Amino acid sequence: MKIATLRSAVYLLVLFHQGILCSSLALPSSSVDMKPKKFINSADNAVDEFISGLLLQYPNHLRKLANHHVILHSSFATQNKDAHPNRARVSLLSGGGSGHEPSHAGFVGENMLSGAILGGIFASPSVSSILAAIRASTLPSSEGGKGCLLIVKNYTGDRLNFGIACELANAEGRLVKMVVVADDCAIERKKGITGARGVAGTVFVHKAAGGAAGKGMDLDQVTSIAETVSKGVGSLGCALNTVTIPGADKVNDRLSKADDAGEPMMEIGLGIHGEAGKKQCPLMSCDDIAKEMLSIIQTYGREVDSKIVPLYNPSDELIVLVNNLGGTSNFEMSLLTRSLVTQLEAAGCKATRVLVGSFMTSFDMQGASVSILPCTGDITKDVLGLFDASTDAPGWLAADVWNDGESRPSASEIDEVIVEKGAGAAEQLPPVLVKDYSTVAQKVLAQCAKALSDAEPTLTEYDTIVGDGDCGITMQRGAKEVLSRLESKALRVDNPVNTFADLADAVSASMGGSSGILLELMFRKMSTSLQSVSGDGITPKDMAVAFRNGCEAVSFYGGAQEGSRTMLDAMFPASAAMLAGDGADIPASASAAQKGADATAAMTTAEAGRSNYLSEEVLMGTPDPGAVAVALVLGTLAKAFA
DSSP, X not given: OOHHHHHHHHHHHHHHHHTSSOTTOOOOGGGSOOOOOOSOSOGGGHHHHHHHHHHHHOTTTEEXXXXXXXXXXXXGXXXXXXXXXXXXXXXXXXXXXXXXXXXXXXXXXXXXXXXXXXXXXXXXXXXXXXXXXXXHHOOOGGGTOOOEEEEEEXXXXXXXXXXXXXXXXXXXXXXXXXXXXXXXXXXXXXXXXXXXXXXXXXXXXXXXXXXXXXXXXXXXXXXXXXXXXXXXXXXXXEEEEOOOOTTOSSOOOTTOSBOTTSOBEEEESOOTTOOOOSEEEEOOOHHHHHHHHHHHHHHHOEEETTXXXXXXXXXXXXXXXXXXXXXXXXXXXXXXXXXXXXHHHHTTOEEEEEEEEOSSOOTTBEEEEEEXXXXXXXXXXXXXXXXXXXXXXXXXXXXXXXXXXXXXXXXSOOOOOXXXXXXXXXXXXXXXXXXXHHHHHHHHHHHHHHHHHHTHHHXXXXXXXXXXXXXXXXXXXXXXXXXHHHHTTOSOOSOHHHHHHHHHHHHHHHTOHHXXXXXXXXXXXXXXXXXXXXXXXBOHHHHHHHHHHHHHHHHHHHOOOTTSXXXXXXXXXXXXXXXXXXXXXXXXXXXXXXXXXXXXXGOXXXXXXXXXXXXXXXXXXXXXXXXXXXXXXXXXXXXXXX
């Protein structure tokens, strides 16, 4: 290390030690190489362990080919050549480097792939493994084999290795053909001989060719379907952050730097291995990203009769695949899907099949791609039928097909059921058998609300010690709202069912916080309990039962119990005393509530609310303010009946 560098390092350490520099100091992201975090044991055997995990998930569906990183459908496990699947249908194989899951092993299934060949991480599979997969899935023509189609993404290593295996298999008398998919619209058509990369549009080829094979078409027909779809689909990717592969020494931060104006960067057109894309640009909105991607795809177009034409035209029916490149949330995927599909349909197209999810990923790349297949020309209804054929391939997410009508059924909302306040005939409410209920309720509610409002300083003092200091103000807001509604006749006192429902509304509109929600729950439960009483009508005992039910609702929804150092420590004892007196002994209920509230001062732990965060020393000696409020209301109630 140079002396100047050493001195600088020591100087920085001294500054940190003295507190002159702090952790909030903005250092360039490249100043420290962060080690990647992955769920991995070792990159050296990660593919083997991935295959093991896959087989654990699909014990009946998949089999591994001995000595190779090859996954086959379980139907190929038969030892009976007469029952070999290739006697009945063309076999389909695909593959490539690992890290793009569920491609390709996830698409092994009925009406899709017969098998998948897995290379190393982002590395082409070997010729020997590809050839082994062909031999396992494809009988020689002399033994009744229907042949095999290799579906290959356009990367040099894949083309060469699959190509050699194809020729070797043909030399053995196995009829094998190969289709190369090059659907990436990011690469200029005239840029070299390599051509466009094969990306997520390859999955469309798997599906259509798989459907054709499943219907019993011969190898030439299946190949023709695959080529038609391959030539018709266009894809483009974008990313906010690129991929870091397992085993890398540091996080790939190629897109983590800002531009000269400090704006975060993104990339349009990067490949599924993190290859540099068409361009980097400042981060755009979802709508603008969609607009940019669709413009590039449309301009890139497709070849028809040796001419390049737009990929799609107004009035075209489209299949749209919005593919998660690995590290994008489902929420964001839905936002991007909305932007893409609404813009396509604003241009006059009709997206009848919209597939969204992880189809061809790039480990943890925070990005997405879109693949568009116009259902025009050679993409006939018969081809669509192949695309829609059912499959048990675990990685395939079937489209919810929209065919009929000017708009999707999902665009039509289900009407909300509006219930007006006071709905329900008065005769449906149980009669009130409590003497002078309306007069007493009006008087008692006013007295209790005033007492609770006046107690704000005391409740605030307690809550400042054992809570967040807002209990007094919160209770006062609720009390004042009750008084206001009593004065305006908005709080009904004709029947307890209505009274407690209106109290719940008043609390909901004014209090806020968890205490407001819990009291609202209590009052609503009391109202519904009284609404369903049996017998001649609502009695004092029914009121006591309703109070108990309200307390239990607070406990159930809030999670606290008696002894948790909450308002329930006053509520539950009060409800027990009220029930014991059949609802008539209000003084006993008030006394029980007061004892319960006082007891909270000796509780050294709290199991709910803000008090849960406090130490024994802070809690000791101060009662729970919610319990005190309950005791205060019941005490006022008792005085009113004295």
